[in-house]
Amino acid sequence: MSGVIGKRIRIERVINRENGNTVIVPMDHGVSLGPIHGLIDIAKTINEVAEGGANAVVVHKGIVPIGHRGYGKDIGLILHLSASTKLSPDPNNKVLVATVEEAIKLGADAVSVHVNVGSETEANQLEKLGRIAKECAEWGMPLLAMMYPRGNGINQFDEKAVSLAARVGAELGADIVKTNFTGSVESFKKVTEGCPVPVVVAGGEKMDSPEDVLKMVEMAMDAGARGVAIGRNIFQAENPRKMTKAIAMIVHENATYKEALDYLKSEE
Template sequence: MKSERKLRLRRLLRYGLRRTLILPMDHGATQGPLAGLEDMRAAIDGLRGQEVDAVVLHKGGIKWTHDLLCEQRQLSVILHVSASVRLSPRADYKVQVATIEEALRLGADAVSVHVNLGTDGDHAMLETLGRVAEGCDRYDLPLLAMMYPRGPGVHEFGEAEVALAARVGQELGADLVKVNYTGSAESFRRVLSGVTVPVLIAGGERQETPGELFEMVRAALDAGASGVAVGRAVFQSKKPKAVLRGLHRLVHENGTVDEARREAGIAA
């Protein structure tokens, strides 16, 4: 791995624990103006002073907020190159909508690709992942692969399915892999035993409370996860900044669930 890529990865996996807290904010291309992301400039500006390592944005989101992103020097920017829209009869089929060259022109620190394994069109999404991985190798950009088991009859949170998704992401060249949490530290530890790249957990099935989110994150970290990439559980919560403070306590300070609750001002 070349020095440029190592430096970019070091920014993503910061602090002594080499963990990361990523906030995906790319949902608008699929879902439209979700609550919490109606005004992207306000959403990005609201991250000032928050211990977030990176945001995931589509190219339009980077363009609209470029000045605000430049003012937050600690914040890495990940260009998401996959998209689909919820109105499509094949909404789980993601297509490539941006290139590595665009990522460089926009000043992105990394790129991400979304692959749904088990759905119609997964072969094309795998082809996209391989193509983007080659471009990342050529230009020394880290690659985050968002790998989800998804489709008719597919258990999205099953251990075997998530283990497959994580391994496929690594095999096709990702530097980091984002997957669903399998529901227990024991099963997730077995998932991690099959890969060597850092693995992040997604928000998974929507947590009812921030406390439940903290419990899931703590268990995943105990199993060996390298961090989280959680979007809606943060920006659609009643107190996004409080949730981020709690997540930071867990991810970067190795705090307990109770400490995260207190940091977020949430009663046990």
């Protein structure tokens, strides 16, 4: 019983209790990609997205003391447990680099695990996801599963592949599933309907324009998503605070992408 209560209390710092939606900003890219733009002064960026209305950020354990500002608006903390680098012979092979116990000691409100469904190391990654889910249940720690269809010959935006990946996350104990947008309301609705836990849409690589990002967010929400987990398209935006706010308008205030875009272009 205590684990259930613990999850309920912690998850309220990640998901808006009033509407069940969330704006999560992953900032774990320093391991996979290195010190990229937007993550050099990570405390500054965290402050910007917090002021913009983000519910939580995702970081690795070494960044927690660096990124904790001790000032400004509070924000939920999700500790990422998985890692691989772009220099690896197989970047799709995600390994565990932190534990649920470490997350508790660092004050995290949730943990996240990355699984590439269809990769050569899928079996190992699924075993780790199941094990982490068990530990999360014991400790009362919410689990965000980043579930991507990735591997030889796999279209990572195909609705059937994305639906499978999302469902696997739920089946193995995730409280929230992050996955790719499939390109349309109709196709992504099949993903959300087939996943019995909240689905948040990934932002992916940096898009050509903020309008493209906002359109995707609106379509995902129309398809039943419960929010977003967008990294580069927020922290590498011209104004991360305003970009976060524009996305939050769609997720939390039911704004259209055009209304959010008008705000983004405003002089505020």
